[in-house]
Amino acid sequence: MRLTTFFSATACAAALLSGCPAPAPRASLPPRPAPTSSGGATAPPPAPPMPNPPSVNAPPRAPAPQRENHLSPATRSLVTQAHTLMAHGDLDGASSTLDRALRIEPNNPLLWVERGRLRLAENDAHQAEGCGRKALALASGDHAAQNQALRLLADALRAQQRNQEAHDVESQLGR
Amino acid sequence: MKRAPTRRSKRRPWRKLALVAVVVLALAVGIVAFWVAHLDRVVTREFQGRHWSVPARVYAAPLELYVGAPVSADDLDQELRRLHYHSGDPATPGGYRRSADAFDVHTRRVRFIDELREPELVSIRADGNAITALKMGGTDLPVFRLDPPIIGSVSPIHGEDRLILSPTDVPPLLRAGMKLIEDRRFDEHPGVDVLGILRASWANLRARRVVQGGSTLTQQLVKNYFLSDEQTAARKATEAVMALRLEAHFSKEEILVAYLNEVYLGQDGARAIHGFGLGSEYYFARPLAELEPGDLALLIGLVKGPSYYDPRRHPDRARARRNLVLQEFAEAHLIDPAVAQRAAAAPLNLRPPGGSYVPAYLDLVRRHLKRDYAEADLAAAGLSVYTSLDPRAQAAAEHALSAHLKRLDAAGRRRGANLEGAVIVAEPNSGDVVAVVGGREFATDGFNRALDARRPIGSLVKPAVYLTALETGRYNAATLIDDSAIEIKLGDGSVWTPQNFEHVFNGPVPVARALAESLNAATVRLGLDVGLPKVAETLQHLGLETPPTLNPSLLLGTVEMTPLEVVEVYTALANGGFRARLRAVHAVLDEQGRPLKSFKVQLEEAAPPAAVYQLDRMLTLVTTHGTGRGVATRLPRGLIVAGKTGTSSDTRDSWFAGFTESYLSVVWVGYDDNQVTGLTGAVGALPVWADTIAALKSTSFQPVPPDGIDDRWIAFADGRETTPACSADAVLVAVPANTVLPAMSACNVAPGAPAGAPLAAGAKIPAGTKAAAGARASGTGPVATATKTSVGDKFKTWLKNIVH
Numbered sequence: 001m002r003l004t005t006f007f008s009a010t011a012c013a014a015a016l017l018s019g020c021p022a023p024a025p026r027a028s029l030p031p032r033p034a035p036t037s038s039g040g041a042t043a044p045p046p047a048p049p050m051p052n053p054p055s056v057n058a059p060p061r062a063p064a065p066q067r068e069n070h071l072s073p074a075t076r077s078l079v080t081q082a083h084t085l086m087a088h089g090d091l092d093g094a095s096s097t098l099d100r101a102l103r104i105e106p107n108n109p110l111l112w113v114e115r116g117r118l119r120l121a122e123n124d125a126h127q128a129e130g131c132g133r134k135a136l137a138l139a140s141g142d143h144a145a146q147n148q149a150l151r152l153l154a155d156a157l158r159a160q161q162r163n164q165e166a167h168d169v170e171s172q173l174g175r
Numbered sequence: 176m177k178r179a180p181t182r183r184s185k186r187r188p189w190r191k192l193a194l195v196a197v198v199v200l201a202l203a204v205g206i207v208a209f210w211v212a213h214l215d216r217v218v219t220r221e222f223q224g225r226h227w228s229v230p231a232r233v234y235a236a237p238l239e240l241y242v243g244a245p246v247s248a249d250d251l252d253q254e255l256r257r258l259h260y261h262s263g264d265p266a267t268p269g270g271y272r273r274s275a276d277a278f279d280v281h282t283r284r285v286r287f288i289d290e291l292r293e294p295e296l297v298s299i300r301a302d303g304n305a306i307t308a309l310k311m312g313g314t315d316l317p318v319f320r321l322d323p324p325i326i327g328s329v330s331p332i333h334g335e336d337r338l339i340l341s342p343t344d345v346p347p348l349l350r351a352g353m354k355l356i357e358d359r360r361f362d363e364h365p366g367v368d369v370l371g372i373l374r375a376s377w378a379n380l381r382a383r384r385v386v387q388g389g390s391t392l393t394q395q396l397v398k399n400y401f402l403s404d405e406q407t408a409a410r411k412a413t414e415a416v417m418a419l420r421l422e423a424h425f426s427k428e429e430i431l432v433a434y435l436n437e438v439y440l441g442q443d444g445a446r447a448i449h450g451f452g453l454g455s456e457y458y459f460a461r462p463l464a465e466l467e468p469g470d471l472a473l474l475i476g477l478v479k480g481p482s483y484y485d486p487r488r489h490p491d492r493a494r495a496r497r498n499l500v501l502q503e504f505a506e507a508h509l510i511d512p513a514v515a516q517r518a519a520a521a522p523l524n525l526r527p528p529g530g531s532y533v534p535a536y537l538d539l540v541r542r543h544l545k546r547d548y549a550e551a552d553l554a555a556a557g558l559s560v561y562t563s564l565d566p567r568a569q570a571a572a573e574h575a576l577s578a579h580l581k582r583l584d585a586a587g588r589r590r591g592a593n594l595e596g597a598v599i600v601a602e603p604n605s606g607d608v609v610a611v612v613g614g615r616e617f618a619t620d621g622f623n624r625a626l627d628a629r630r631p632i633g634s635l636v637k638p639a640v641y642l643t644a645l646e647t648g649r650y651n652a653a654t655l656i657d658d659s660a661i662e663i664k665l666g667d668g669s670v671w672t673p674q675n676f677e678h679v680f681n682g683p684v685p686v687a688r689a690l691a692e693s694l695n696a697a698t699v700r701l702g703l704d705v706g707l708p709k710v711a712e713t714l715q716h717l718g719l720e721t722p723p724t725l726n727p728s729l730l731l732g733t734v735e736m737t738p739l740e741v742v743e744v745y746t747a748l749a750n751g752g753f754r755a756r757l758r759a760v761h762a763v764l765d766e767q768g769r770p771l772k773s774f775k776v777q778l779e780e781a782a783p784p785a786a787v788y789q790l791d792r793m794l795t796l797v798t799t800h801g802t803g804r805g806v807a808t809r810l811p812r813g814l815i816v817a818g819k820t821g822t823s824s825d826t827r828d829s830w831f832a833g834f835t836e837s838y839l840s841v842v843w844v845g846y847d848d849n850q851v852t853g854l855t856g857a858v859g860a861l862p863v864w865a866d867t868i869a870a871l872k873s874t875s876f877q878p879v880p881p882d883g884i885d886d887r888w889i890a891f892a893d894g895r896e897t898t899p900a901c902s903a904d905a906v907l908v909a910v911p912a913n914t915v916l917p918a919m920s921a922c923n924v925a926p927g928a929p930a931g932a933p934l935a936a937g938a939k940i941p942a943g944t945k946a947a948a949g950a951r952a953s954g955t956g957p958v959a960t961a962t963k964t965s966v967g968d969k970f971k972t973w974l975k976n977i978v979h
Binding site: 072073074075076077078085090092093095096097099100102103104106107115119127130131133134137138139140141 | 242315320761773775
């Protein structure tokens with residue numbers, strides 16, 4: 001169930017950034033048996049999606065509109081406070097302070113980047129990677145936030161000696 | 176010559192006897208000395224270390240205040256009163272003054288997980304919806320938190336509960352009154368009061384029954400602390416010796432305060448109320464320092480017989496006893512006779528039953544502590560446990576559950592049996608559990624259905640089936656699937672023919688409608704096409720720990736789960752595919768405020784975010800066009816929510832699971848004996864869910880659309896691409912970009928799809944903040960409205976227009 005086994009960073013980052021909805025392979029569970037072999041049941045032959053009536057092709061997509069995330073005064077002050085605590089080596093205190101900020105703005109990718117940076121400082125690269133991916137998902141449409149999330153993700157991967165994946169993630173930077 | 180030996184022999188037995196007597200006496204003295212020394216050691220060791228059961232104090236999450244926080248002036252007032260701040264004068268810590276919507280609050284010295292904050296004077300303004308200004312010393316304050324409310328205690332010895340008082344916490348009237356009523360010669364006797372015993376014996380002899388006790392406070396303390404309740408001479412002797420030794424080693428002050436902390440004052444279900452600290456909270460919901468003479472008299476009077484004088488069960492006895500104590504107070508000049516008279520005329524002043532005690536939540540705290548701590552760590556005195564409990568969410572969930580269960584019972588579904596239920600509220604982003612209600616008797620210890628009732632989840636399983644389908648890339652919200660009768664031959668040779676709830680089949684329907692209307696035949700087809708093992712795998716990735724049995728009925732939710740497990744599985748759906756480990760405890764601090772351990776947010780990616788986004792958008796259709804549309808009448812207008820109803824076979828279990836931007840809640844309703852309720856998820860659990868969510872002032876569920884996903888209009892009935900102008904049942908769904916959709920022939924579906932005309936670009940807004948939402952709701956606040964344009968915005972606008 002570990003995140004690292006779900007996806008290669010390349011596949012995930014590429015999927016998130018390119019918008020490809022295809023799922024990445026999951027390697028942590030055993031290979032999936034055929035539906036009828038272990039299900040205790042004989043199902044009718046798999047029904048493919050039903051034939052569709054005459055269709056129109058979707059038009060080319062308009063360029064994705066841009067958004068920009070920033071911190072509110074409340075969360076900005078908490079992030080500043082967390083930085084001070086980190087600088088004094090109080091990582092638990094910094095973590096609690098960032099928790100407060102995320103309770104106020106749970107979907108702000110910049111705060112998830114902050115939490116990921118703290119996890120890296122705590123030598124928890126695996127959780128830092130999770131924060132990076134969460135930040136990346138929330139940063140859709142915000143290039144600046146995406147870049148911050150990608151940098152965090154690359155650092156988290158590198159901290160796990162997954163250098164090639166880190167390199168692939170970095171190649172997405174600035175696009 | 177013959178007599179002499181006789182004389183000697185006569186003398187010898189006497190001597191022998193004397194010798195034996197001396198030896199026996201010496202032995203007895205030795206044994207007694209050894210016994211006394213042993214008792215002395217026990218008393219000293221145990222009492223010195225104060226190793227009596229001192230539970231850890233448990234705190235709820237503090238209320239965060241910032242400009243835009245969805246806290247109205249009345250909410251703030253209520254919160255301050257909940258924290259026992261006294262209204263009127265902010266001159267000293269613990270006081271506040273409200274004038275209209277402006278508050279001056281003098282906070283107390285308070286410890287948080289990450290800081291010890293000294294008293295401060297804060298000015299707060301709030302309107303009918305949100306905080307509008309926050310200042311300290313004339314300077315704007317970006318964020319400020321109130322005290323974390325204390326919600327109870329967890330003890331290594333389950334059932335024994337107390338709040339420890341230090342000598343300075345003991346009001347003088349309690350000190351003097353306790354001695355007056357229970358042990359007048361406390362300050363003079365050495366632990367045992369011989370005069371008192373003689374007086375009591377004489378009184379009992381004359382009355383020919385026990386009318387007086389001769390035990391001192393010290394003896395009572397010894398009995399409660401070290402000994403059993405048995406009435407034997409040996410026990411009495413031990414008690415007396417230990418009392419004498421206790422007095423030899425410890426001061427009167429130490430003994431009195433220990434007694435006030437130890438004494439048993441009542442029973443709340445399985446919880447024994449010990450000590451005046453907790454007694455004050457339990458009976459009056461106020462700290463001891465704020466009690467009136469009449470309240471103290473009631474508590475002191477209770478010591479004689481907490482059950483006999485129980486003020487809730489026997490208010491007349493309790494009042495008579497209180498008034499007798501008040502009279503003695505006045506006679507001993509502890510209080511003015513006029514004060515005693517006034518107090519005697521006053522009602523008992525008890526807090527309403529229930530409310531503050533949250534046994535189901537404390538149960539979760541206890542289990543998480545047990546999971547993460549050694550029991551020995553928790554036995555240390557003075558620990559503080561900081562949790563995620565949100566008292567407002569807890570109260571909302573308790574109220575919603577009890578009100579609806581009463582209503583449903585009154586509707587007379589089943590005579591002689593009461594419906595039961597459970598509610599859990601969590602914050603999916605962090606995994607923080609903010610409320611747990613374990614049954615309709617929510618303030619009493621008992622079977623915790625939220626954690627322990629394992630029931631079939633019915634259609635709550637369907638999102639996992641549809642997520643699996645979306646992940647294959649072969650299905651999207653508009654793909655048609657066949658909702659017609661289906662027969663499945665099972666491994667044992669029998670044939671399974673799943674029915675739709677309405678017993679009507681609909682033919683080809685789009686995926687979004689099949690999920691929204693919870694169509695069984697279509698779902699079974701879909702699930703079998705993607706494969707049972709894959710669906711099971713999805714469930715496990717989402718957090719189901721035990722692999723489910725791979726039977727086709729899994730697709731309709733025969734898998735059994737507790738409400739807590741459902742919350743775990745739905746967390747990832749409510750959090751863009753990221754599963755957060757559920758967390759009730761944030762940190763445990765020792766007596767000096769040093770963290771023993773803290774629990775951080777643990778996040779795992781459980782499902783691809785793009786597939787989860789598409790699924791979540793379909794789950795919002797459940798609440799606008801599907802089986803969950805009943806939420807509309809109960810939620811604030813315009814609030815977008817995602818959710819799913821669930822009903823197990825024959826309506827034995829009624830479920831609803833759903834989420835907003837920051838809250839996920841799961842509700843179960845059913846009978847403990849698993850009888851048929853006649854309630855679908857929409858009729859039983861949904862109203863409880865909706866009322867809980869409505870009270871939380873949450874903001875709309877508006878996930879950030881991933882790149883590569885478009886909004887498209889389709890006809891809800893048949894899935895063909897359309898426009899709102901062309902089809903009355905047009906719904907907006909999220910599908911992968913460049914998806915080819917069948918068009919409704921009569922409609923001129925513009926090549927302008929994806930849907931969504933740009934809105935006017937405006938000022939920026941912090942993404943998805945409660946502040947922003949509060950500002951939008953109130954029309955005020957520091958953050959400008961309008962935001963960037965995105966594919967999701969069109970959806971939000973549309974959905975806001977159609978919901979409610």
